[in-house]
Amino acid sequence: MSNSNQVLLGIENVYRTYVDDDDNKVEALFDVSLEVEKGEFVTIIGSSGCGKTTLLRLIAGLDKPLSGELTIDGKLITGTDPGRGYVFQQGGLFPWLSVEKNIATGLKARGVYKQEKDLVQEYIDLIGLQGFEKAFPHQISGGMAQRVAIARALINRPAALLLDEPMGALDSFTRADLQDKLLELWAHDKTTMILVTHDIDEAIYLSDRIVIMTPRPGRISEILTVPFPRPRHRGGVEFLTMRGTILEKLHLATALPQPEYKI
Amino acid sequence: MSRTRLPNKYANAKFLLRTPFALAGFAVAILVNRVFPQIANVEIIDYEFPGGAVLNMNQAYQLVLLALILLYLIAGVYAWFDPDRRVRYLNRVPFRFAMGLALAAWDITGTKLLMLPQPFFPGPAKIIESFLMEGDYILQNTLYSLRLFAVGFLVGVVVGVGTGILIGWFARVYYWVFPVLKLTGVIPAVAWMPFALTLFPTPFSAASFLIVICAWFPVAFATARGITSTPKSHFEVARTLGAKTSYLVFHVAIPHAMPNIFTGISTANGFAFTTLVMAEMMGQPGGLGYYINASKVWSAYYKVFASILVMAILFSLIMWAIGAIQGRVLRWQRGLIHE
């Protein structure tokens, strides 16, 4: 994807601070900068609390930075936009809507359902949920629910899809399955993917680049390119070597203090 | 005979053996009414109907019992084809059997022997006689009640849902209106009766008003609670999908509040029945409550019971209808898909 070399998302010196219950400042994001190209698959990895969700919410426009800029196609991000799909950690399907109606939400919300309703079946077929159109969310498995959440976001044909640990709650078989499905959808729509995970294998298996974040303050410590082509073999030498590298970096990143940021 | 088929066969036999008992009780009641000698001195009047039919109270009572037998027979045939219904039907067999026997015992003590204190506890046939005497008038009063209920309750629910949405959605409305609602909501609606009677042009509109406010409060409460308890994540999901404010209200907050709204509606339903009957007893030109009052004046307690019987049937039907609507709207909460 790097041959197109066109920047889609620009993140420049972004800071975001929260005040917690005890009135302490939490520096969730500290001087974060990143560029993501069109069609790229980028994974953000890091221990819990390092600001991954915060960053993703800023990109989605669900939240605003304290300072710094986020741009999409050169335009400042000021709020949510169907051009940036978001898959929440727990899927967040509407329990009162059937699978097909959940998927159709974006079309209806944008008022284009009449013209584009064929897309609903297309995406149901794509995620392999034929026969479950009328089922309600509590009647399907966790893996199916996440597929529905992904299809629901993709039906708007977003330029970027933001996924916040979408497979965190799934067993490893379902997870592997969904990873392949995600690659398939990526190939189908050429959507730029920004995935948050804490699973190193998942990051290597899926991404073009892996962004490693570290906590307190939340910042990007390293960006790695996965140098070998897909489909990737999870037991391959390159794969395992890369995994070792990332583990080491993550471990170092969290174990050692960061003197340059201690004031 | 294989073991696996045994339970099913057994179930068929059990159903066939037990179902007749649902009907047998009422058959006994008919038999008792026909063959038990009329010992006490009770006047049996023949009522003539257009078309030449002549009925006395015992015959009318027997017809009612026969209708019950037919009803439960049809229900039994219907249940035969559905395992769930079968279980429910079998469950009710003992109760229906006992009901028939109770009616027979009541008939003997209330009409045949006149052992119960009169005129406060008439026999079942005597109560049915009310419908022979003035069925038209009872129907007229029933329709009056039904109309009053329909107008008051529907307006109350609509206004309640509307207010609830405003309170739940707008923080300012919540701040200013919710405390008022909390304070006035605990007042029984009939307390406003004198006020309503002077302010409204007709007794009907005054009573409608009382039913409106008694339905309004619980529905508004529950709706507001349902709206405010909508998880923020639902709104965020919708916003990332391109939803504007109106979509968030009508397609996220309100569907989320639906279970609460129906809880409010059931509460309101109970209040509305009470308010309806009380309002009718306190100054309406018609209705089942009015009929009770009018009959009491003449010590016609059998008519009071007739009115109560109609209420039981009418209110049960209304509750059943609301339950059916609720089941349809909230079908997403059920464990199964019903197509």
Ligand SMILES: Nc1ncnc2c1ncn2[C@@H]1O[C@H](COP(=O)(O)OP(=O)(O)O)[C@@H](O)[C@H]1O
């Ligand atoms: N709404 C909030 N209020 C206060 N603190 C928050 C809030 N959201 C996140 N934080 C804090 O910011 C830090 C980063 O959180 P988050 O972005 O959720 O991390 P991650 O997704 O990487 O686990 C954490 O220390 C968290 O406690």
Ligand SMILES: [Mg+2]
């Ligand atoms: Mg997170």
